[in-house]
Amino acid sequence: MENSHVLQITKRHFSDLYLCFCGSAKCEPNHSFGPGIRDNYIIHYITKGKGKYYVNDTCYELSQGQGFLVEPHSQVFYQADKTNPWHYLWIGFNGTKVTQYLNDINLNSKHLTFQCNYSEDLNKIVQDMLSNNNFATSNQFLLESLLYAFFSILSKDIKPVLPSNDNNxxxxxxxxxxxxxxxxxxxxxxxxxxxxxxxxxxxxxxxxxxxxxxxxxxxxxxxxxxxxxxxxxxxxxxxxxxxxxxxxxxxxxxxxxxxxxxxxxxxxxxxxxxxxxxxxxxxxxx
CATH class of the missing domain: 1.10.10.60 (Homeodomain-like)
Known part of the structure; x- marks a missing residue:
């Protein structure tokens, strides 16, 4: 993975929904994660290129403008394409109401992948998160507002992306x-x-x-x-x-x-x- 920018959050002021980490990266050909599990919810959004996401014996072929949800403790594998590797951004999050909020934007165990046409808006939000990388109280409130803004953008235009391994x-x-x-x-x-x-x-x-x-x-x-x-x-x-x-x-x-x-x-x-x-x-x- 090259040109990777990551922000890790250790100090938390909130409980309903809170940011754990975020980042963006340009992946090398065939760069992959897993098979493995994550401790928090993660949304990846692809800004360029393509790759594959495997979860529960299902394969999703995803490209620019699409994304996928990784659920905690669910074994997943994802890999950048060998000729047109994806660039993506991600947010890791959790909270007592995270399941409710994900259902509100139609992301859950049955709908793990999506398409959203607000690429510039989502990218700007994550870049703003990365720019506010100190732990002052004012920044904690700002990061929380940016996380809700990310969910707000997704809720405007989210569409399901279907698995690629079933003719139906x-x-x-x-x-x-x-x-x-x-x-x-x-x-x-x-x-x-x-x-x-x-x-x-x-x-x-x-x-x-x-x-x-x-x-x-x-x-x-x-x-x-x-x-x-x-x-x-x-x-x-x-x-x-x-x-x-x-x-x-x-x-x-x-x-x-x-x-x-x-x-x-x-x-x-x-x-x-x-x-x-x-x-x-x-x-x-x-």
């Missing part, structure tokens, strides 16, 4: 592609099944097996995630956002959004958009 995953991958390209329109589960050339019942079984949700739940979750982004980052009307996310009836959209987020779209925008726009303005001034 082909159908799920193609179904997800179809959903992402057509979620703005009226979308029936039969349309998805027809596109991937399997029955609706078989599609349901595959989604439950690999994603732990039904196809309909996945469509709803995807639409609400897109709506959340638009509420945060634009001044589009609720009706326009509703239509943009596949809901022809704004009342149906509002009901679905509240069921997932606990707020109506209007309430959500009032509560969170000011913070978003403040951050955007602040970043633009830098």
């Amino acid at each position: 995953n082909f159908y799920v991958k193609k179904a997800i592609e179809f959903i992402e390209n057509n979620y703005t329109n009226k979308l029936k589960i039969t349309d998805i099944a027809k596109y991937v050339c399997i029955t609706r019942n078989y599609l349901y079984l595959l989604f439950r097996k690999y994603l732990n949700v039904s196809p309909q739940e996945y469509v709803t979750n995807y639409r609400i995630t897109r709506a959340e982004e638009l509420l945060n980052s634009t001044t589009l009307s609720i009706e326009t956002i509703s239509n943009s996310c596949g809901y022809q009836d704004p009342l149906v959209f509002a009901k679905a959004f509240k069921a997932k987020k606990g707020f109506t779209p209007s309430q959500y925008r009032k509560k969170f958009s000011q913070e978003y726009f403040y951050n955007q303005i602040t970043n633009n001034k830098k």
Whole structure:
């Protein structure tokens, strides 16, 4: 491993969720860890290149913009590609509520890998963590806020990445592609099944097996995630956002959004958009 930068945390002020260490590295070809276990939770996020992650007899082929969760005391092995080795960043963490927080962003034993398109934001957070490498009380609070910011970024755009060693995953991958390209329109589960050339019942079984949700739940979750982004980052009307996310009836959209987020779209925008726009303005001034 070359150009590795690591921060180890030994002094802790918090218990719900706390940072144990973080770092970034450019890996040499075939650089690997394991088989071995870790004592804390670790999220690796790939900023360049590719490699493989093995856990529970399952192989995930991962590349730029994707990442993986290592759970404590779970035997894992991961290795950089021999021709295009990955560069990645990582955060190690733990806490009394870590399982709850990971479930909130859809990372757990059933969903160990993910894709997120906010590479620059995640990289900046880790670099800020590495820059604040003394143990003053003010820095402890700053590191804690950066850890929550890392989780916040993941929650905006996290998507599952499926194992690469099961042919049935082909159908799920193609179904997800179809959903992402057509979620703005009226979308029936039969349309998805027809596109991937399997029955609706078989599609349901595959989604439950690999994603732990039904196809309909996945469509709803995807639409609400897109709506959340638009509420945060634009001044589009609720009706326009509703239509943009596949809901022809704004009342149906509002009901679905509240069921997932606990707020109506209007309430959500009032509560969170000011913070978003403040951050955007602040970043633009830098």
